[in-house]
Each structure stands twice: as C-alpha cells, then as structure tokens.
Amino acid sequence: MxxxxxxxxxxxxxxxxxxxxxxxxxxxxxxxxxxxxxxxxxxxxxxxxxxxxxxxxxxxxxxxxxxxxxxxxxxxxxxxxxxxxxxxxxxxxxxxxxxxxxxxxxxxxxxxxxxxxxxxxxxxxxxxxxxxxxxxxxxxxxxxxxxxxxxxxxxxxxxxxxxxxxxxxxxxxxxxxxxxxxxxxAAPGTPPAGHTSATGAATPGTAGCVPFPGTAFFQAGRHSPIVTAMGRRLVAEGCSAYTHGPGPQWGEEDRRSYTLWQRKRGYSGSDADGLPGRTTWEALRVPKD
Ligand SMILES: [Zn+2]
Missing domain, CATH: 3.40.80 (Lysozyme-like)
Incomplete structure (x- = not known):
C-alpha cells in the first residue's frame, strides 16, 4: 500500500x-x-x-x-x-x-x-x-x-x-x-519497479509486442509501421521530441525521442544515443497492431 x-x-x-x-x-x-x-x-x-x-x-x-x-x-x-x-x-x-x-x-x-x-x-x-x-x-x-x-x-x-x-x-x-x-x-528519482529495467528490475512479458528488430534496422530512410508504433509508445511514455508525427519514416525526431526514453530508463552518455537496443526496446512494449 x-x-x-x-x-x-x-x-x-x-x-x-x-x-x-x-x-x-x-x-x-x-x-x-x-x-x-x-x-x-x-x-x-x-x-x-x-x-x-x-x-x-x-x-x-x-x-x-x-x-x-x-x-x-x-x-x-x-x-x-x-x-x-x-x-x-x-x-x-x-x-x-x-x-x-x-x-x-x-x-x-x-x-x-x-x-x-x-x-x-x-x-x-x-x-x-x-x-x-x-x-x-x-x-x-x-x-x-x-x-x-x-x-x-x-x-x-x-x-x-x-x-x-x-x-x-x-x-x-x-x-x-x-x-x-x-x-x-520535475520528479527526479526512480520510477516504480516493474516498469524499470536499466537496473535489471523485472519487466512485464512481451507477448503481443514487436520483437527487437536489431539496432541496424533504425537507419536513415527506414520506412515501417513499426517506427510509427514505436513513436506512439514514446509519446505515451512522455518521451516526445516530435514537432509533428510520429510517422513511419525513421528520422532525427524519432532518435531524439528515443534518447529521452533511454534516459528515463536510467541510461546516460553514449548509452542514450537514441538508437534502440534490446533492453529499452523490450521495456517500451511496442504493440504489434
Ligand atoms: Zn475534471
């Protein structure tokens, strides 16, 4: 309680x-x-x-x-x-x-x-x-x-x-x-367990979520509904650097938004470069549809 x-x-x-x-x-x-x-x-x-x-x-x-x-x-x-x-x-x-x-x-x-x-x-x-x-x-x-x-x-x-x-x-x-x-x-500190994984805490199951597509997937010119779905999840998590969108074309605003997500998960420096890695991707729980 x-x-x-x-x-x-x-x-x-x-x-x-x-x-x-x-x-x-x-x-x-x-x-x-x-x-x-x-x-x-x-x-x-x-x-x-x-x-x-x-x-x-x-x-x-x-x-x-x-x-x-x-x-x-x-x-x-x-x-x-x-x-x-x-x-x-x-x-x-x-x-x-x-x-x-x-x-x-x-x-x-x-x-x-x-x-x-x-x-x-x-x-x-x-x-x-x-x-x-x-x-x-x-x-x-x-x-x-x-x-x-x-x-x-x-x-x-x-x-x-x-x-x-x-x-x-x-x-x-x-x-x-x-x-x-x-x-x-404005509320520094650690979000509740069950929702944090940078420190190894448990994350919910990933059934119904898009599996990690690999860091190389996220490159200039990539056009995919996965990018849109990812962007919507970032917005819902309060990690938005979007001025319009999100949309299917991977771009700089996606990368900046993903950096905000990585920082929220406790990463910093080059570990928060805006390119999705497996741990933060699975924690984001991008829905399949
Ligand atoms: Zn009211």
Whole structure:
C-alpha cells in the first residue's frame, strides 16, 4: 500500500471524502483535472471550499504558480471528482485512483508555465509509492473537447496517469494538453519497479509486442509501421521530441525521442544515443497492431 498522506500537504475539509476502492485488484492510477480558475491564495481558498460545497473533492488541490498543495482525504481511499460510467464507479477503480485538481485552465496547459517545487516532488513520490508508472496509457491529454480518448478497456486495465478527458462516461476535457515529459522530469528519482529495467528490475512479458528488430534496422530512410508504433509508445511514455508525427519514416525526431526514453530508463552518455537496443526496446512494449 502506498503513502496515504503527502508529507507537508495542508489538510483541507474534514479529512474524509470517499471510501474504500471497489476494484483494488486493478492497477493504481492518477487522474489530472484543472479547476478552470485562476491560481494564487484567494483561488486556493475559494475554489478549495467550493469543491467541498458541491461534494466534488479530489484528494489533492495544487497551485502550479506557488507549488502549494492541499489534501482532502487519504490517497488510499476514493475521491469524488468523477462521474460514474453506467454501473462503474470511476472514483473507485484501481488499488488507488489519485485525483489532482490543478488551479489552472485546460486551454492554457499548466506545464507551460508552472514552477514545480518540493511539494510537487512529494506528490510524485507519493504517486510512485503506489507503483504507478510514469506513463499516460491513452497518450497526452486532449488539446480540445474533440478528440478525447476514453476507451474503457484501457481505463479499467492499465495503471498510470490519465486526464479527466480520458475517463469513460465523463465529458470534461481537462486538464488540456499538458506535457507528460515535464511532469516526470520535475520528479527526479526512480520510477516504480516493474516498469524499470536499466537496473535489471523485472519487466512485464512481451507477448503481443514487436520483437527487437536489431539496432541496424533504425537507419536513415527506414520506412515501417513499426517506427510509427514505436513513436506512439514514446509519446505515451512522455518521451516526445516530435514537432509533428510520429510517422513511419525513421528520422532525427524519432532518435531524439528515443534518447529521452533511454534516459528515463536510467541510461546516460553514449548509452542514450537514441538508437534502440534490446533492453529499452523490450521495456517500451511496442504493440504489434
Ligand atoms: Zn475534471
């Protein structure tokens, strides 16, 4: 079981908001929201109380301009900021469903201007204590109301980070197109085991994944759907240097993105040259279709 109370977080409200999880056998996850408000002390107070008054508390309230953090209830129990989807109580899916309301607007992704500090690092450490991987299983949250991915099969089965825009049965598009790479880069340290292999930790099985095609496969002029599938996985892992794409033609942006992945896996220097090797490739789990 992970950290219930983030060290240093202010306590908000009564300290009790939800209850036990309905599906603790499913992987733990995070849901990012934006309050569609300004930030600063006044907003923290006003919006913080508003969420109590409408019974829509997350576990965590965060101000990206000051790194201030508050907590309504333990991360080990449910919050109340998601609508249900049919009979599925979304707030209670997973061993944990950690919801974070960021004082920001979806139309102005907060990772473009936010100033992460010790409270953000404490938040990420608490998230990782639940074994939640540094990954967005449905990719970068939506840029607009249209185009939100909300596949129930992904939501119910994959651990990681989601936007409110990715939750089935919900119609909000927050938190907007935040940059996963900046979120994870602001939280130095080791991502949870089971998702790290640079140090020899276990990785999940590779059934259904593209086998390592060999480093020589990745060369100028290579055109293959494997390159597109690889690029999509890199984006989902927050390792994107793409200005457009990813696409089937192996190029410099693929190489720079893959370097980010190698660094995330703990490699550095010439071991993070952007050319896929077997260990990082298998950890990336590029799907066959
Ligand atoms: Zn929301």
């Amino acid at each position: 992970g950290t219930a109370w983030i060290p240093g977080a202010e306590r908000l409200g009564s300290g009790t908001i939800g209850g036990p999880m309905d599906h603790p056998e499913r992987p733990a996850r995070v849901v990012w929201h934006t309050t569609e408000s300004g930030a600063g002390p006044s907003a923290f107070h006003t919006v913080g109380n508003y969420l109590i008054s409408v019974h829509s508390e997350p576990q965590v309230l965060y101000d990206p301009t000051t790194d201030r953090i508050g907590q309504y209830g333990p991360l080990t129990q449910s919050a109340r900021a998601l609508k249900n989807c049919g009979t599925t109580r979304n707030n209670r899916v997973g061993a944990a469903c950690i919801q974070i309301e960021v004082l920001a607007h979806a139309s102005q992704p907060f990772t473009a201007y936010w100033r992460p500090g010790p409270n953000f690092r404490a938040l990420m450490a608490a998230i990782r204590s639940f074994g939640i991987p540094d990954a967005f299983p449905m990719g970068i949250p939506a840029r607009s109301v249209a185009g939100c991915r909300r596949e129930e099969s992904v939501w119910l089965t994959r651990g990681g980070h989601y936007g409110h825009c990715n939750v089935p049965g919900n119609d909000h598009w927050d938190p907007g197109a935040i940059d996963p790479g900046k979120l994870f880069a």
